[in-house]
Amino acid sequence: xxxxxxxxxxxxxxxxxxxxxxxxxxxxxxxxxxxxxxxxxxxxxxxxxxxxxxxxxxxxxxxxxxxxxxxxxxxxxxxxxxxxxxxxxxxxxxxxxxxxxxxxxxxxxxxxxxxxxxxxxxxxxxxxxxxxxxxxxxxxxxxxxxxxxxxxxxxxxxxxxxxxxxxxxxxxxxxxxxxxxxxxxxxxxxxxxxxxxxxxxxxxxxxxxxxxxxxxxxxxxxxxxxxxxxxxxxxxxxxxxxxxxxxxxxxxxxxxxxxxxxxxxxxxxxxxxxxxxxxxxxxxxxxxxxxxxxxxxxxxxxxxxxxxxxxxxxxxxxxxxxxxxxxxxxxxxxxxxxxxxxxxxxxxxxxxxxxxxxxxxxxxxxxxxxxxxxxxxxxxxxxxxxxxxxxxxxxxxxxxxxxxxxxxxxx
Amino acid sequence: xxxxxxxxxxxxxxxxxxxxxxxxxxxxxxxxxxxxxxxxxxxxxxxxxxxxxxxxxxxxxxxxxxxxxxxxxxxxxxxxxxxxxxxxxxxxxxxxxxxxxxxxxxxxxxxxxxxxxxxxxxxxxxxxxxxxxxxxxxxxxxxxxxxxxxxxxxxxxxxxxxxxxxxxxxxxxxxxxxxxxxxxxxxxxxxxxxxxxxxxxxxxxxxxxxxxxxxxxxxxxxxxxxxxxxxxxxxxxxxxxxxxxxxxxx
Numbered sequence: 154x155x156x157x158x159x160x161x162x163x164x165x166x167x168x169x170x171x172x173x174x175x176x177x178x179x180x181x182x183x184x185x186x187x188x189x190x191x192x193x194x195x196x197x198x199x200x201x202x203x204x205x206x207x208x209x210x211x212x213x214x215x216x217x218x219x220x221x222x223x224x225x226x227x228x229x230x231x232x233x234x235x236x237x238x239x240x241x242x243x244x245x246x247x248x249x250x251x252x253x254x255x256x257x258x259x260x261x262x263x264x265x266x267x268x269x270x271x272x273x274x275x276x277x278x279x280x281x282x283x284x285x286x287x288x289x290x291x292x293x294x295x296x297x298x299x300x301x302x303x304x305x306x307x308x309x310x311x312x313x314x315x316x317x318x319x320x321x322x323x324x325x326x327x328x329x330x331x332x333x334x335x336x337x338x339x340x341x342x343x344x345x346x347x348x349x350x351x352x353x354x355x356x357x358x359x360x361x362x363x364x365x366x367x368x369x370x371x372x373x374x375x376x377x378x379x380x381x382x383x384x385x386x387x388x389x390x391x392x393x394x395x396x397x398x399x400x401x402x403x404x405x406x407x408x409x410x411x412x413x414x415x416x417x418x419x420x421x422x423x424x425x426x427x428x429x430x431x432x433x434x435x436x437x438x439x440x441x442x443x444x445x446x447x448x449x450x451x452x453x454x455x456x457x458x459x460x461x462x463x464x465x466x467x468x469x470x471x472x473x474x475x476x477x478x479x480x481x482x483x484x485x486x487x488x489x490x491x492x493x494x495x496x497x498x499x500x501x502x503x504x505x506x507x508x509x510x511x512x513x514x515x516x517x518x519x520x521x522x523x524x525x526x527x528x529x530x531x532x533x534x535x536x537x538x539x540x541x542x543x544x545x546x547x548x549x550x551x552x553x554x555x556x557x558x559x560x561x562x563x564x
Numbered sequence: 565x566x567x568x569x570x571x572x573x574x575x576x577x578x579x580x581x582x583x584x585x586x587x588x589x590x591x592x593x594x595x596x597x598x599x600x601x602x603x604x605x606x607x608x609x610x611x612x613x614x615x616x617x618x619x620x621x622x623x624x625x626x627x628x629x630x631x632x633x634x635x636x637x638x639x640x641x642x643x644x645x646x647x648x649x650x651x652x653x654x655x656x657x658x659x660x661x662x663x664x665x666x667x668x669x670x671x672x673x674x675x676x677x678x679x680x681x682x683x684x685x686x687x688x689x690x691x692x693x694x695x696x697x698x699x700x701x702x703x704x705x706x707x708x709x710x711x712x713x714x715x716x717x718x719x720x721x722x723x724x725x726x727x728x729x730x731x732x733x734x735x736x737x738x739x740x741x742x743x744x745x746x747x748x749x750x751x752x753x754x755x756x757x758x759x760x761x762x763x764x765x766x767x768x769x770x771x772x773x774x775x776x777x778x779x780x781x782x783x784x785x786x787x788x789x790x791x792x793x794x795x796x797x798x799x800x801x802x803x804x805x806x807x808x809x810x811x812x813x814x
Binding site: 166170466556 | 616621622642645646648649650654656660661662663664673674678
C-alpha cells in the first residue's frame with residue numbers, strides 16, 4: 154500500500170515535470186467529459202421545462218374518447234354519473250360542446266367560439282382567474298347564461314378587463330340567440346407558447362353547457378369525448394382501465410376497443426422517453442470524443458515510455474519489478490485522465506449554468522434549470538479513470554517489459 | 565574470509581549459431597567479502613558483459629553464479645530485480661541519475677523499491693549523502709550539479725541500502741582528473757570500511773586503486789593478481805602496466 158502512494162507521487166511529479174504536455178493530453182478528456190456533462194444537464198433542463206409546461210396544463214388529465222366507425226356508441230350523462238360514483242380517485246369529470254357564432258360590441262363584430270362546459274370546468278382550467286369567479290353547479294343545473302372570458306379577448310371586445318357583469322349578445326350560426334352575463338375573466342397563459350389572442354382569431358367564451366339546451370332546443374346527452382381529472386398522486390393508469398371497463402360494461406362492448414384514452418401522464422412519459430433518447434444519442438457522440446481523448450492519452454504515454462527508456466532502465470537496475478514500472482505508468486495515465494475528467498465535469502456544469510443564464514436573459518419566463526445528478530458525475534469520473542487505465546495498459550506494459558541493460562544502453 | 569561471489573564456468577553467447585559471439589567464455593572466479601577487485605580489459609574484451617552478469621542485469625547462457633550464498637543464474641526477471649535491490653549497489657559511468665528527481669529523491673529510489681518506510685528512507689538517504697559530502701546539495705536536481713557531484717550522488721544511492729557488493733562500472737569515465745581522484749578516494753574509503761568493491765575499468769591507473777586485478781581478454785580471464793595491502797597505488801599501477809605488456813605479446 155505504501156508502495157502505491159510512492160507510485161502516485163512519482164506519477165504526479167512526472168506530470169508536473171511535463172505540464173504543457175500533460176495539459177494537452179488532458180484536453181481531449183476535458184472536452185469529452187465536459188460535453189457529456191453539458192449535454193446531460195441541458196437535457197435534464199429541457200425535460201424540466203417541458204414537464205413544467207405540461208404539468209401546469211394537464212397533469213393527471215385523461216381524455217377518453219369513443220373510436221367507433223358506426224357512430225352508435227356515445228358517452229352519456231348517465232355514464233358520467235356512473236363514472237363519478239363508481240371509480241375512485243377522480244376529482245372531476247368534464248365534457249365540452251362547442252358552437253360557433255358572432256357578437257357585436259362597440260369595438261366591432263367578432264366571431265365567437267362558444268364552449269359549453271360542466272361545472273367542473275374550474276379544475277381543467279389551468280390559467281386561473283384574473284377577476285370574478287367560475288360558474289357554479291347551481292348555474293349549471295339551471296342553465297343560467299353566464300360566461301367566462303379570457304383577459305385578451307375582454308380587451309378586444311370592451312377595451313378593458315373590468316367586464317364583470319357586462320353582457321355579450323351572442324348570435325349562434327345555428328339556433329337561438331343568447332345573452333351571456335360575464336362572471337369571470339381568465340388570465341392569459343403565462344407564456345405565449347400555446348397562447349392566442351390575434352386579431353382575427355375568434356373570441357372564446359366558456360359557459361355552462363346546459364345553456365346549449367336553450368340554443369339548440371334539446372338537451373345534450375351524447376359526447377364523443379370526456380375529460381377526467383385524477384386526484385393528485387392517483388394512479389391514472391388504473392383509473393383509466395376502470396373507467397374503460399365500466400363503459401364497456403354499460404354499453405356491452407367488451408374488448409372491442411371502442412373506448413380509448415389518452416393520459417397526459419402517458420404523453421409526458423412519451424416525451425421524456427424521446428428526450429432521453431436524444432440525450433443518449435448526443436452523449437454517445439460525446440463519448441466517442443472521450444475515446445478519441447483516450448487514444449491521445451495512450452499516444453502520449455507511448456512517447457513518454459520511449460523518452461524515458463533510460464529512466465526505466467535505471468529504475469529496474471535499482472530493483473524496480475515489472476509490476477512497479479507498470480503501476481508507475483498506469484498511475485500516470487489514470488491521474489491524467491482523472492484530473493482531465495474532473496476539470497471536464499466543472500466545465501460541463503459551468504457551461505450548462507452559463508447556458509441557463511443566457512436563456513433566462515433571453516426569455517425570463519422560461520423556468521430552465523439545467524441539472525446533473527451525482528450518479529452521472531460519478532459514472533463519468535469512473536469512466537474517465539477507466540479510459541486512463543485501459544489506454545494506459547499498453548504503454549505501461551511496453552515500459553515494464555524493457556530489459557534493464559537494453560534500457561540503460563539507450564540514450 | 566567468507567566467499568561473497570562464486571562464478572563457475574560462466575558462458576555468455578550472443579547470436580548462437582554460425583556467427584556466435586562468446587562474450588564470456590568459461591569464466592570462473594571467486595571473490596571474498598571485503599575485497600577490492602578491479603576487472604580490467606579493453607573495449608570488446610567482455611568485461612561489460614561480465615559486469616552485467618555480476619550485477620544480475622543479464623542472465624548467463626550457461627554456468628553458475630552464487631551471490632551471497634544464493635544461486636542467481638536461473639532466476640526470473642522480478643527475482644533478479646530483488647537481488648539487484650538487496651545485494652548490489654551500482655555506480656555507472658554515465659551516473660544514471662533520474663533527471664527530474666532531486667539528489668535526495670534519487671538516493672531514496674532503491675529504498676522505495678525495498679519498501680523502506682518514508683521516515684527511515686529519508687534518514688538513510690541523508691546519512692548516505694552526508695557520507696559523500698553532499699549534505700548541502702540534497703534538494704538539487706542532477707542538472708544543477710557538476711559531474712563529480714552527480715557521481716557522488718550515484719555513490720550515495722549505491723550505499724544507502726548498504727548492499728554487500730558495490731559494483732562500479734567505469735565510474736570515472738565521464739569525469740575530469742580532479743573529480744576522478746575524488747571518486748576513487750571514496751571507493752578506497754569504502755573498501756577500508758570493509759565493503760566489497762568491484763571496479764570495472766579499461767584504465768590501468770584507475771584499476772591500481774584496487775588490491776586485486778583481474779584481466780579479461782576475449783571473454784576469458786587471463787590473469788588474476790592479488791597485490792595485497794602493502795603496495796602503494798603507483799607500485800601497483802606499474803605492475804599492471806608490465807603485466808599488460810606481457811599479455812600483449814602472448
